[in-house]
Amino acid sequence: MMRIELTVNGEKRSDEVEPRLLLVHYLREVLGLRAANIGCDTTSCGACTVLLDGKSVKSCTVLTVQAAGHDVVTAEGLAPDGELHPVQAAFRQNHGLQCGFCTPGMVMATVGLLSENPHPTEQQAREALEGNLCRCTGYHNIIRSVLAAAEAPEKGAQLTGVAENAEVSA
Amino acid sequence: MSILGTRVLRTEDPKFLTTGGVYTEDVVDDRLDGAYHVFFVRSPIAHARITSIDVSPALAAPGVVAAFTGADLADLPVIPPSAAGLMNVEMTQRLLAIDKVRFVGEPVAVVVTELPYQGEDALELVEVDYDPLPAVLGFEPTDSSLLFEAAGTNVAGHWGEASSLKPELFDDCEVVVTHTIINQRVAPAPMESRAAAAVWGDDGRLTAWVPNQGAQGTRDSLVTLLGLEAGQVRVITPDVGGAFGAKFGADPEHAVVAWVSRQLGRPARWTETRFENLVAMTHGRAQQHTITIGGSRDGNVAAYRLEIVQDAGAYPKIGAILPFLTILMTTGPYDIPNAESIATVVVTNTTPIGAYRGAGRPEATAALERAMDLFATEIGVDPADVRRKNLLPPFTEPHRTAFGALYDSGDYVAALDKALAAAGYADLRKEQAERRASGDVRQLGIGVASYVEITGMGDGEESPPEENATVEVHPDGTATILTGTSPHGQGHATAWAMLASEELGIPVEKITLQWGDTDLIPVGGGTGGSRSLQHGGAAVQQASKELIEMARLRAAAQLEANAADLVFDKSRSAFAVAGDPEASVPLTQLAENERLLIRTVFTAPGATFPFGTHVAVVEVDTETGKPTLTRVITVDDAGIVLNPLLAEGQRHGGIAQGAAQAFLEEVVYDADGNPLTASFADYPFLSATEVPSFELADMATPTTYNPLGAKGIGEAGTIGATPAVQNAIIDAVSHLGVRHIDMPASSRRVWQAIQQAATARPGSEH
Numbered sequence: 001m002m003r004i005e006l007t008v009n010g011e012k013r014s015d016e017v018e019p020r021l022l023l024v025h026y027l028r029e030v031l032g033l034r035a036a037n038i039g040c041d042t043t044s045c046g047a048c049t050v051l052l053d054g055k056s057v058k059s060c061t062v063l064t065v066q067a068a069g070h071d072v073v074t075a076e077g078l079a080p081d082g083e084l085h086p087v088q089a090a091f092r093q094n095h096g097l098q099c100g101f102c103t104p105g106m107v108m109a110t111v112g113l114l115s116e117n118p119h120p121t122e123q124q125a126r127e128a129l130e131g132n133l134c135r136c137t138g139y140h141n142i143i144r145s146v147l148a149a150a151e152a153p154e155k156g157a158q159l160t161g162v163a164e165n166a167e168v169s170a
Numbered sequence: 171m172s173i174l175g176t177r178v179l180r181t182e183d184p185k186f187l188t189t190g191g192v193y194t195e196d197v198v199d200d201r202l203d204g205a206y207h208v209f210f211v212r213s214p215i216a217h218a219r220i221t222s223i224d225v226s227p228a229l230a231a232p233g234v235v236a237a238f239t240g241a242d243l244a245d246l247p248v249i250p251p252s253a254a255g256l257m258n259v260e261m262t263q264r265l266l267a268i269d270k271v272r273f274v275g276e277p278v279a280v281v282v283t284e285l286p287y288q289g290e291d292a293l294e295l296v297e298v299d300y301d302p303l304p305a306v307l308g309f310e311p312t313d314s315s316l317l318f319e320a321a322g323t324n325v326a327g328h329w330g331e332a333s334s335l336k337p338e339l340f341d342d343c344e345v346v347v348t349h350t351i352i353n354q355r356v357a358p359a360p361m362e363s364r365a366a367a368a369v370w371g372d373d374g375r376l377t378a379w380v381p382n383q384g385a386q387g388t389r390d391s392l393v394t395l396l397g398l399e400a401g402q403v404r405v406i407t408p409d410v411g412g413a414f415g416a417k418f419g420a421d422p423e424h425a426v427v428a429w430v431s432r433q434l435g436r437p438a439r440w441t442e443t444r445f446e447n448l449v450a451m452t453h454g455r456a457q458q459h460t461i462t463i464g465g466s467r468d469g470n471v472a473a474y475r476l477e478i479v480q481d482a483g484a485y486p487k488i489g490a491i492l493p494f495l496t497i498l499m500t501t502g503p504y505d506i507p508n509a510e511s512i513a514t515v516v517v518t519n520t521t522p523i524g525a526y527r528g529a530g531r532p533e534a535t536a537a538l539e540r541a542m543d544l545f546a547t548e549i550g551v552d553p554a555d556v557r558r559k560n561l562l563p564p565f566t567e568p569h570r571t572a573f574g575a576l577y578d579s580g581d582y583v584a585a586l587d588k589a590l591a592a593a594g595y596a597d598l599r600k601e602q603a604e605r606r607a608s609g610d611v612r613q614l615g616i617g618v619a620s621y622v623e624i625t626g627m628g629d630g631e632e633s634p635p636e637e638n639a640t641v642e643v644h645p646d647g648t649a650t651i652l653t654g655t656s657p658h659g660q661g662h663a664t665a666w667a668m669l670a671s672e673e674l675g676i677p678v679e680k681i682t683l684q685w686g687d688t689d690l691i692p693v694g695g696g697t698g699g700s701r702s703l704q705h706g707g708a709a710v711q712q713a714s715k716e717l718i719e720m721a722r723l724r725a726a727a728q729l730e731a732n733a734a735d736l737v738f739d740k741s742r743s744a745f746a747v748a749g750d751p752e753a754s755v756p757l758t759q760l761a762e763n764e765r766l767l768i769r770t771v772f773t774a775p776g777a778t779f780p781f782g783t784h785v786a787v788v789e790v791d792t793e794t795g796k797p798t799l800t801r802v803i804t805v806d807d808a809g810i811v812l813n814p815l816l817a818e819g820q821r822h823g824g825i826a827q828g829a830a831q832a833f834l835e836e837v838v839y840d841a842d843g844n845p846l847t848a849s850f851a852d853y854p855f856l857s858a859t860e861v862p863s864f865e866l867a868d869m870a871t872p873t874t875y876n877p878l879g880a881k882g883i884g885e886a887g888t889i890g891a892t893p894a895v896q897n898a899i900i901d902a903v904s905h906l907g908v909r910h911i912d913m914p915a916s917s918r919r920v921w922q923a924i925q926q927a928a929t930a931r932p933g934s935e936h
Contacts, residue, residue: 035190037411039361040444044850047361079188088187092179095815098659098823100186101361101411107187126858133850135361135412136659138826138887139858141819 004068008033009077017064024048024059026067027074035075035104039133046132049105049112050074056112058131075104078111086152087111087145096145098136106132110146119150173668173678177815181679182663191409194365194381195441201369201377205437206235208427209289211279211296212450213271216307216519216843217315218300220269220278228281228295233288236434237296239279240268243429247397249422251326251486253494253515260321261517263485265395265422265429271300272317272484273521274845275449277423282430282438305519305843309352309458309479317484317517326486329478329493330512339473339508343464346473347544352912353533355456355481355837356830357853358526362411363447364421368428369437376403376432380424381410383417384656384696385686391420396428407686410658414827415525416452417658418488418698423450448848453837454526456481456489457496457533463541469551469559474506476537478513482523489523490515495530495624498575502538503582503622503781504560509572519843525698527827528888531623539619539893540910547904552599553897554590557620557783558583575624577779578873578881585805585869586620589783592867593803598787606905615788615797615902619894622781625700625808625882626774635774637695639709641670641717642767643757647743648680651713652769654694655706656686660884661816662702666710668813669878673714674757675740700780700882703812708876709772717768721745724760729753778873778881780808784890786829790902795921797833797899800862806886807869810879817883818866824887825864830856831888832895833915854914907931 001016027033036059039047048059051073078085087110097103113128125146225237243265251257267278279296283289304315311324340346367379382388385405392403431438458479465471482489493513500511546553564581602614628635640652651666667681718738725745726733736745746754760766787801802825811817834854838846847853872879899915907927911919
């Protein structure tokens with residue numbers, strides 16, 4: 001077991017974890033944050049996507065110990081005060097989700113995309129989400145949601161999805 | 171203003187967007203505390219005798235509390251084949267294989283552990299000795315190696331007999347084209363794989379959490395699989411991460427998890443990996459079609475024959491029934507004077523076939539729409555013109571087809587013309603001609619597919635389709651709906667609330683929908699076959715109207731007025747005396763002393779038949795064969811639309827799945843029956859980069875079969891888009907002599923077809 005310290009959704013954590021524990025399992029089983037889902041065994045589907053220091057990563061392919069000292073944000077952490085983050089709001093407004101299984105990953109991948117490329121073209125949005133699979137929507141309304149979120153006036157500072165009180169531990 | 175027909179945002183979304191859905195694996199429940207974890211040992215061989223199984227090494231592994239094999243479950247009922255009376259009765263299945271395995275992925279044993287990770291290691295320790303047998307694969311299996319020795323054949327059964335086919339069917343045709351094509355095996359692959367959690371109460375009742383499409387059907391399946399009494403099983407449906415036809419009922423694994431829980435006296439849980447999902451959840455399609463079409467040189471189709479071979483996989487499940495639906499829809503939207511269709515169902519050493527979005531109907535449309543294009547190409551007439559010439563004229567009185575289907579209403583030519591206009595068909599053909607003339611490397615292909623499908627089937631016309639709903643208004647101004655449907659992405663919580671809100675004057679956000687708990691809702695048909703709105707939604711509307719009439723009587727008593735003199739004011743959700751708005755009583759008050767609740771059953775006269783036309787546009791790189799889907803334009807007429815946002819979502823998803831089958835997805839086995847597409851790294855699951863945004867044109871021809879005027883929309887996409895995209899790819903290279911490319915029409919297959927056509931062309935230098 002190893003002791004790690006990290007920040008998850010703005011909250012400092014200190015936990016003993018097995019070296020082999022995947023970040024997605026840490027989030028789901030240790031912290032009970034179950035928005036991120038496991039949809040495959042091969043890093044193909046992206047249902048587990050979270051932000052690591054503001055960049056979207058597939059948490060099934062990150063060891064928890066690799067996240068030590070870093071800042072993790074999940075879909076739960078995007079809307080700490082209950083009001084939907086602009087990306088979440090855009091997904092609702094554009095019916096960008098159906099069964100919801102890929103949705104937290106899609107949202108986090110979108111937040112990651114928009115922090116790197118605030119105004120993607122449709123093609124850029126499609127390429128950025130290529131690693132996030134969805135069986136329900138045919139991607140049509142997901143892409144609408146991404147493009148709408150990019151135009152949302154209030155996205156500004158919230159876009160990284162990091163809560164304002166977050167402290168990244170060294 | 172009515173809320174019906176408006177784009178109400180989903181009330182279920184905030185949860186899914188923030189804390190996420192609570193899928194079976196996520197369920198936290200006191201009753202499941204201390205649950206064991208179940209892991210399945212699966213056959214790595216397609217066809218073999220099991221000579222021995224030794225679980226003892228696994229039992230010695232850390233955390234392993236038990237292990238079981240088929241012998242331990244031998245007293246449980248055998249699973250008979252589907253389509254009783256038509257399929258060979260010897261083709262039975264056990265919950266865990268005994269004596270023989272018949273596909274890679276078939277469960278042969280379970281290991282039960284304290285913690286989830288322990289099972290992954292312990293699985294490897296179970297020693298199973300197999301004596302391999304030749305694998306039986308393909309659509310024309312011989313009987314040299316039998317899956318079921320007692321059956322004496324690998325043919326499971328027939329739908330219709332070859333002897334019934336008329337040799338003279340095409341005698342009067344000027345042109346006859348025939349071709350054998352494959353409607354390939356695909357994986358439903360919902361994002362949430364299968365799972366189960368089970369616990370037995372002191373009363374001897376099982377409570378099972380299972381991702382499903384209808385808790386009542388899943389309950390009944392578990393009762394049958396476990397040999398229990400009706401009433402001994404309660405199924406609770408958590409959020410379900412997609413199903414697409416593959417989560418109906420219960421699978422052997424679900425029953426085994428429940429059995430393990432009873433055997434060990436502890437709750438038990440199981441979540442399958444994606445590998446397990448891709449080899450052991452049912453697959454879809456897997457039909458071979460021999461299509462023969464004949465008619466006149468000016469484009470009148472006079473005769474059509476469809477000979478189907480259904481690969482049912484290792485056990486005849488729903489796959490054995492799919493040809494029934496394919497045959498029913500043989501002639502689709504066309505008026506073809508002479509048509510016939512038969513099917514042979516075979517078993518092979520592959521994953522069993524089940525329902526997949528459309529379930530038998532996409533296969534009928536794919537065969538017919540390929541036939542139309544083959545015929546059109548042969549006579550040199552535009553494929554859209556051939557369709558227009560042969561489509562049934564508009565009808566408002568039900569039309570009976572030669573195959574027994576009773577189409578409720580339709581205007582197929584209008585749908586075709588609308589789609590062609592939306593696509594700019596004439597301009598597309600012009601551009602195509604220019605690219606052909608200039609020898610452009612990137613050739614344009616335009617594919618058209620017209621369809622009619624069946625939605626909301628009952629169990630035949632003697633047993634018309636029905637669904638129940640319960641609506642209750644509470645004193646606090648909220649309302650609750652209980653439904654027998656089972657949403658897993660379709661948005662029933664919003665849609666059913668819209669229907670109740672319209673009648674009750676209660677805002678959508680104050681109406682809660684409950685489903686999927688068989689103790690709460692003992693009867694229900696679930697969600698599948700595009701039935702939910704036309705039956706379940708209609709039931710909610712009917713219940714809401716009946717509740718208002720019941721409340722009217724209570725209001726009359728309270729206001730000491732004549733019931734007939736009361737008007738229901740939706741803006742206040744209150745009854746008022748006509749002419750005296752001060753004398754009023756709200757529904758909330760009427761619910762105070764006695765529950766204001768009603769349960770009703772809506773019964774439809776029969777199935778409905780949505781229809782439409784899809785147009786697909788592709789660019790094919792003639793040097794590499796790579797097809798790029800650039801546009802999909804669809805007209806999908808499913809009657810009156812309740813919530814366009816939701817209906818469009820259903821169309822988008824179906825179109826994408828249809829396109830995926832047309833040019834990407836296929837479950838592949840090697841010659842020994844080993845699956846080659848058992849992960850998302852290998853199975854070419856459609857991604858966002860492989861499809862464009864879709865162009866939807868609206869058309870709404872009401873049905874009279876329900877007061878909503880609604881038909882089903884859930885499966886239109888896979889039915890129309892699959893042949894439209896396939897036809898487009900073939901059309902792009904048809905001027906090079908290509909007549910057909912089997913699905914998936916991948917780069918490799920397109921390239922090969924171009925090469926073969928070049929070799930075959932007279933005067934070819936090759």
